[in-house]
Amino acid sequence: MFCVKCGEEDVETVNGLCLNCFLDGRKLISMPHHVDLMRCANCEEFSVNDQWVRKDLDQAVEDIALTTLSVIPEGKVVSVGVMVEKQEDKTFVVHVQADVDVSGVVATDEDSVIVRLKNTVCKRCSRQLGSYYESIIQVRTGEKTLDDDLRDEVVRAVTASVENQSKTNRSLFISKVQQVPGGVDIYLSSISLGKTLTRELSETYGAEVKESSSLVGVSSDGQEVYRVTFLLRLPMYHVGDIIMFKDRPYELTAVNKNGGKMTDLYDFRETSIKKFELLTVKVICKEKDIKEATVVSRSGDEIQVLHPTSYLTKDVRIPKDCEIGETVKVVEIEEVLLFVP
Numbered sequence: 534m535f536c537v538k539c540g541e542e543d544v545e546t547v548n549g550l551c552l553n554c555f556l557d558g559r560k561l562i563s564m565p566h567h568v569d570l571m572r573c574a575n576c577e578e579f580s581v582n583d584q585w586v587r588k589d590l591d592q593a594v595e596d597i598a599l600t601t602l603s604v605i606p607e608g609k610v611v612s613v614g615v616m617v618e619k620q621e622d623k624t625f626v627v628h629v630q631a632d633v634d635v636s637g638v639v640a641t642d643e644d645s646v647i648v649r650l651k652n653t654v655c656k657r658c659s660r661q662l663g664s665y666y667e668s669i670i671q672v673r674t675g676e677k678t679l680d681d682d683l684r685d686e687v688v689r690a691v692t693a694s695v696e697n698q699s700k701t702n703r704s705l706f707i708s709k710v711q712q713v714p715g716g717v718d719i720y721l722s723s724i725s726l727g728k729t730l731t732r733e734l735s736e737t738y739g740a741e742v743k744e745s746s747s748l749v750g751v752s753s754d755g756q757e758v759y760r761v762t763f764l765l766r767l768p769m770y771h772v773g774d775i776i777m778f779k780d781r782p783y784e785l786t787a788v789n790k791n792g793g794k795m796t797d798l799y800d801f802r803e804t805s806i807k808k809f810e811l812l813t814v815k816v817i818c819k820e821k822d823i824k825e826a827t828v829v830s831r832s833g834d835e836i837q838v839l840h841p842t843s844y845l846t847k848d849v850r851i852p853k854d855c856e857i858g859e860t861v862k863v864v865e866i867e868e869v870l871l872f873v874p
């Protein structure tokens with residue numbers, strides 16, 4: 534091939550020109566005069582490539598600048614150098630130097646763009662600030678009240694789980710936690726979040742769940758919009774409680790979706806209990822009401838402790854080879870003190 538401009542023969546040509554003539558004075562890259570970098574005033578994340586991301590301001594300025602870089606169709610950018618020059622508070626000039634490969638020849642070109650930092654509110658924050666919700670978990674028990682400790686524990690578990698899930702899906706959030714007579718209502722950003730949390734909670738507590746939905750309207754694109762309510766009925770028992778099952782006292786040590794595990798307080802053996810059996814147990818001492826007793830002496834698998842209220846010395850049976858400290862947890866059943874492992 535020959536160059537139509539300089540006439541050189543036997544050369545590789547681009548659009549009829551040898552590479553020298555083609556590259557001569559040609560702009561290889563271009564950037565617009567300015568670009569806006571949107572930052573959410575609430576969560577301080579930046580919108581880059583239509584995604585909200587958490588990053589340093591400098592990095593965000595560079596990244597948004599590079600999204601505006603375009604290159605001639607005959608070339609390919611092989612590397613870029615970026616220099617950010619801060620102008621005023623919210624204005625930056627980003628200088629870009631790019632190495633562009635044109636048919637195997639690498640040439641360098643440069644350009645710059647002004648980045649203007651603008652505040653806005655991202656969709657998630659505007660929804661969260663507006664208390665938007667798609668589902669509600671109503672936490673209740675079989676009785677008229679929900680224990681404060683249990684309520685706080687459930688709310689903490691939900692908060693931790695949502696925080697964790699929102700690391701990979703930023704549209705998930707809790708919009709509101711509202712105490713109501715008999716329990717607490719947790720308002721959530723999505724139906725699937727409500728589903729996941731209810732499943733987690735019902736597995737942790739062995740709780741019953743009832744789901745109901747209601748049509749709340751039609752979205753701008755014509756889809757029917759539903760809101761789902763999950764009624765979570767927490768059982769009266771709770772891990773750590775002392776329960777009575779078939780006239781024997783046990784410490785409930787674990788609860789899962791199929792039932793639970795418990796330790797017999799007479800012979801300290803571990804057994805499991807099925808979910809339907811759990812429904813028949815009676816809580817005789819809540820975990821927080823279990824008392825501590827001071828150990829006076831020990832002889833084999835028996836210890837002598839001071840009764841937590843009368844301070845009389847009492848014998849208490851303990852498991853074989855059990856390590857004990859200066860105090861032990863005890864529960865009194867039919868005037869006998871039982872050791873709680």
Ligand SMILES: [Zn+2]
Pocket residue numbers: 536537538539540541550551552553554555
């Ligand atoms: Zn030429």
Ligand SMILES: [Zn+2]
Pocket residue numbers: 573574575576577578654655656657658659
């Ligand atoms: Zn935000």
